[in-house]
Amino acid sequence: MLLARVAGTVVASRKEPRLDGLTFLLLEQLDIDNEGTGGYVVAADAVGAGVGEVVMYASGSSARQTEYTFERPCDAVVMAIVDSWEVGGDDRYTK
Amino acid sequence: MLLARVAGTVVASRKEPRLDGLTFLLLEQLDIDNEGTGGYVVAADAVGAGVGEVVMYASGSSARQTEYTFERPCDAVVMAIVDSWEVGGDDRYTK
Amino acid sequence: MLLARVAGTVVASRKEPRLDGLTFLLLEQLDIDNEGTGGYVVAADAVGAGVGEVVMYASGSSARQTEYTFERPCDAVVMAIVDSWEVGGDDRYTK
Amino acid sequence: MLLARVAGTVVASRKEPRLDGLTFLLLEQLDIDNEGTGGYVVAADAVGAGVGEVVMYASGSSARQTEYTFERPCDAVVMAIVDSWEVGGDDRYTK
Amino acid sequence: MLLARVAGTVVASRKEPRLDGLTFLLLEQLDIDNEGTGGYVVAADAVGAGVGEVVMYASGSSARQTEYTFERPCDAVVMAIVDSWEVGGDDRYTK
Numbered sequence: 001m002l003l004a005r006v007a008g009t010v011v012a013s014r015k016e017p018r019l020d021g022l023t024f025l026l027l028e029q030l031d032i033d034n035e036g037t038g039g040y041v042v043a044a045d046a047v048g049a050g051v052g053e054v055v056m057y058a059s060g061s062s063a064r065q066t067e068y069t070f071e072r073p074c075d076a077v078v079m080a081i082v083d084s085w086e087v088g089g090d091d092r093y094t095k
Numbered sequence: 096m097l098l099a100r101v102a103g104t105v106v107a108s109r110k111e112p113r114l115d116g117l118t119f120l121l122l123e124q125l126d127i128d129n130e131g132t133g134g135y136v137v138a139a140d141a142v143g144a145g146v147g148e149v150v151m152y153a154s155g156s157s158a159r160q161t162e163y164t165f166e167r168p169c170d171a172v173v174m175a176i177v178d179s180w181e182v183g184g185d186d187r188y189t190k
Numbered sequence: 191m192l193l194a195r196v197a198g199t200v201v202a203s204r205k206e207p208r209l210d211g212l213t214f215l216l217l218e219q220l221d222i223d224n225e226g227t228g229g230y231v232v233a234a235d236a237v238g239a240g241v242g243e244v245v246m247y248a249s250g251s252s253a254r255q256t257e258y259t260f261e262r263p264c265d266a267v268v269m270a271i272v273d274s275w276e277v278g279g280d281d282r283y284t285k
Numbered sequence: 286m287l288l289a290r291v292a293g294t295v296v297a298s299r300k301e302p303r304l305d306g307l308t309f310l311l312l313e314q315l316d317i318d319n320e321g322t323g324g325y326v327v328a329a330d331a332v333g334a335g336v337g338e339v340v341m342y343a344s345g346s347s348a349r350q351t352e353y354t355f356e357r358p359c360d361a362v363v364m365a366i367v368d369s370w371e372v373g374g375d376d377r378y379t380k
Numbered sequence: 381m382l383l384a385r386v387a388g389t390v391v392a393s394r395k396e397p398r399l400d401g402l403t404f405l406l407l408e409q410l411d412i413d414n415e416g417t418g419g420y421v422v423a424a425d426a427v428g429a430g431v432g433e434v435v436m437y438a439s440g441s442s443a444r445q446t447e448y449t450f451e452r453p454c455d456a457v458v459m460a461i462v463d464s465w466e467v468g469g470d471d472r473y474t475k
Contacts, residue, residue: 001309001327001360003295007127008182010098012151015175016141016161024096024151026180028127032292032313032325040127042096042151046301046358051183056297056309056327061156061251061346061441062360066301069358073141073164073174075096075157079358080300085311087293088336102222103277105193107246110270111236111256119191119246121275123222135222137191137246146278156251156346156441168236168259168269170191170252197412198467200383202436205460206426206446214381214436216465218412230412232381232436241468251346251441263426263449263459265381265442286404286422286455288390317387317408317420331396331453341392341404341422346441347455351396354453364453365395370406372388373431 001056003030003082006049010042018072025049025078027057034085034092043076044069054082054093096151098125098177101144105137113167120144120173122152129180129187138171139164149177149188191246193220193272196239200232208262215239215268217247224275224282233266234259244272244283286341288315288367291334295327303357310334310363312342319370319377328361329354339367339378381436383410383462386429390422398452405429405458407437414465414472423456424449434462434473 004027012024022044029039034054043057046066055078057063063077064070084094099122107119118140123131129149138152141163150173152158158172159165179189194217202214213235218226224244233247236256245268247253253267254260274284289312297309308330313321319339328342331351340363342348348362349355369379384407392404403425408416414434423437426446435458437443443457444450464474 003327008180008184008187010151010180011178012175013178014142015151016172018160019174024175026127026182028182032311032323038127042098047299056295056300058358058360060360062349062358064157064160065303065349065356065358071160073153073157073160073172075153075155077301077358079304080297080309083296083298085293085295087311087313089293092293103275103279103282105246105275106273107270108273109237110246111267113255114269119270121222121277123277133222137193159252159255166255168248168252168255168267170248170250198465198469198472200436200465201463202460203463204427205436206457208445209459214460216412216467218467228412232383254442254445261445263438263442263445263457265438265440288422317406317418332394341390341395343453343455345455347444347453350398350444350451350453362396362453364399365392365404368391368393370388370390372406372408374388377388 001058004028004055004057006051006053016073041076043078044074045078047078047081049078049081056080056082096153099123099150099152101146101148111168136171138173139169140173142173142176144173144176151175151177191248194218194245194247195220196241196243196245206263231266233268234264235268237268237271239268239271246270246272286343289313289340289342290315291336291338291340301358326361328363329359330363332363332366334363334366341365341367381438384408384435384437386431386433386435396453421456423458424454425458427458427461429458429461436460436462
């Protein structure tokens with residue numbers, strides 16, 4: 001999994017039918033110092049994350065292992081909202 | 096998923112039989128400012144996208160989770176045409 | 191999928207038994223201007239491609255979705271020989 | 286698999302229900318000289334690794350092939366604690 | 381698949397039980413001129429490769445398609461020992 005900050009949303013009305021009902025979040029990836037890298041991914045939201053929150057997302061086939069995304073053409077899913085993370089006992093982020 | 100602009104098409108008459116009937120689009124990937132990165136991917140089109148449109152595509156095994164691509168040797172699929180996307184309330188693209 | 195030019199071949203007599211009978215092609219990846227990038231991948235050949243031809247290949251589990259590669263430890267397959275591809279109506283390659 | 290050093294932990298109380306009970310470790314990836322690259326990944330811990338230990342992790346669908354991670358939306362798992370590794374007979378790391 | 385040279389070994393006594401009996405090789409990836417790139421991967425050995433040999437490895441779910449690695453948390457496998465490979469008729473490596 002990677003850490004990312006919810007940066008925005010993507011709206012798409014014309015899509016594969018199996019995607020109906022999914023919310024798509026635009027995530028900016030974070031580096032090991034909790035800074036945005038400029039890289040992004042669009043992920044389905046399985047946990048109700050809001051803009052500005054730090055989240056974890058899973059990619060690939062693992063992204064389909066939620067009730068929300070099962071058997072859908074979706075390759076990234078937000079599967080947790082992060083409370084805090086630390087490196088060597090040093091907090092890099094606390095909600 | 097990643098965001099991309101439909102840049103062109105790929106024609107291939109000699110191919111694996113399971114690919115018959117698929118349309119292959121050449122997608123230029125977009126960065127977080129909606130600018131082309133110069134990177135591309137060729138994706139099957141599950142939604143009838145046209146050249147110039149901004150789309151989302153899924154990669155890997157998730158690309159086979161449409162009726163169109165099921166059990167085919169296809170690792171990228173356009174699964175949505177984007178209406179708009181925004182970062183921090185600031186529209187980066189509106190159709 | 192990505193576009194590549196067939197650059198050479200790889201010979202391996204000692205291999206996993208399930209790979210018997212596969213031909214392995216060395217593919218040089220192409221950029222959006224149809225120039226070689228210097229990057230390569232070794233792919234099984236499902237379509238009888240020849241050296242110098244421009245092809246499309248699929249990666250990951252999708253590479254096993256041909257009769258030729260089914261349930262084999264193979265993560266890249268040439269699944270089409272390209273006739274032509276264009277960007278914005280401008281031919282980048284014609285066979 | 287890649288080699289990494291356990292650098293820290295990630296705490297997330299609001300998450301996909303199938304993730305309950307998993308411990309998430311922040312791993313810093315190592316280069317061929319056993320130095321940290323600055324790159325990281327968050328992985329579920331299947332072996333009880335501690336901060337500072339050198340571990341191997343598996344990514345993608347393979348990350349779900351432990352009893353601990355089976356059918357969970359998890360794309361990286363620590364599957365071994367490394368005792369030692371060497372290149373050309375030269376120890377790069379010994380626990 | 382990618383080409384690599386067997387550079388060393390990784391020893392791990394504490395690991396996921398399904399990994400018992402696997403040998404882990406440290407592979408240095410090769411570029412299109414048969415030179416080491418400095419990049420590496422750790423792969424299970426399905427063919428009995430020795431240090432210094434040039435091999436092919438498969439990644440992702442395809443790495444589990446050998447009898448040796450089936451349903452194990454393993455994302456890279458050496459599936460062939462290379463006898464030779466050439467680019468445009470020019471041998472880049474002969475065993």
